[in-house]
């Protein structure tokens with residue numbers, strides 16, 4: 118039943134017009150400005166082939182050799198690359214069974230001396246390689262990444278180098294098959310930085326909005 | 337997983353607080369009116385992007401639930417506190433296909449004023465906060481956090497006399513969408529987002 122009590126009716130009655138004013142004011146605005154994000158270096162390989170993981174293959178499965186700090190370098194690298202995307206285009210996960218993996222990550226040579234990561238200047242105390250077998254228009258079998266470290270180098274330099282080279286090689290497994298000419302980019306031939314730059318981000322986002330010419334390995 | 341909600345608005349506590357607040361402000365002889373509803377909600381896009389091809393990101397139509405509690409202020413006006421939830425999928429459309437990014441809950445706590453309109457209908461205006469609560473945040477527009485966004489809306493409730501408290505409710509609301517990740521990415525300005533919600537709801541009156 119209605120009541121006679123009415124604390125602040127006049128003020129509250131204005132709520133509907135205020136809502137309408139907000140609505141019409143907001144609706145008059147145009148779409149936000151979209152950032153320009155052209156690829157800044159070549160992501161195709163030397164033959165012009167373009168590879169990226171289709172969305173239905175995410176998360177891409179990585180099997181990692183359990184030696185030294187390699188698993189932690191790979192986990193950090195997957196997280197770094199996943200953060201370069203805005204619309205869930207790519208994600209990676211570590212799996213226990215190598216036969217189920219899309220990418221195999223190995224450590225070449227023996228187990229490196231343990232060392233925490235530091236902010237020391239980069240030293241070339243390691244290198245890496247990533248390989249896949251192309252048959253026709255598809256990659257056959259798992260992609261293999263191996264990182265090697267230099268015997269005789271300081272433990273800290275080896276750890277720092279393996280961390281950034283692992284991130285660089287994981288970038289190759291995403292489909293960044295070329296290299297950046299800019300040493301500030303993670304995908305520079307001999308990387309000196311530990312995480313993707315704006316140029317790396319622009320390039321990988323461009324790659325993941327480009328139609329690939331190579332299909333991923335079958336599962 | 338990041339739960340914005342936990343920081344901003346704890347749901348069971350939120351409903352309890354809503355009822356408690358209304359009981360406090362409720363005039364001595366007024367009625368407390370509760371409306372509970374379920375239905376569907378649809379939304380315009382959240383992001384329009386273009387990297388190589390145009391990309392639209394938005395939430396797909398999904399299930400919606402609503403809870404509103406109100407107290408009559410005078411013969412015409414009812415003050416309402418409400419909370420609605422929709423469960424959707426965040427989707428990326430572009431490049432010739434559509435892909436699911438993650439599941440997302442959208443919460444809308446609001447305060448509004450409802451009054452009779454034409455015949456068996458009532459109209460209400462509301463203001464509140466839109467809260468996007470995605471299941472996954474990494475690699476999404478919510479990777480650097482989900483903002484609490486100011487929202488406003490209008491609703492029209494149709495209550496035929498013979499339905500014993502059942503009514504149809506059609507609501508529209510809008511907000512400006514942006515996130516820290518989008519701003520960092522270089523997006524300028526906000527995207528205006530409209531939502532439409534259709535509910536079948538049950539009204540319960542309590543008091544004298």
Ligand SMILES: [Zn+2]
Pocket residue numbers: 285289296305306
């Ligand atoms: Zn390389």
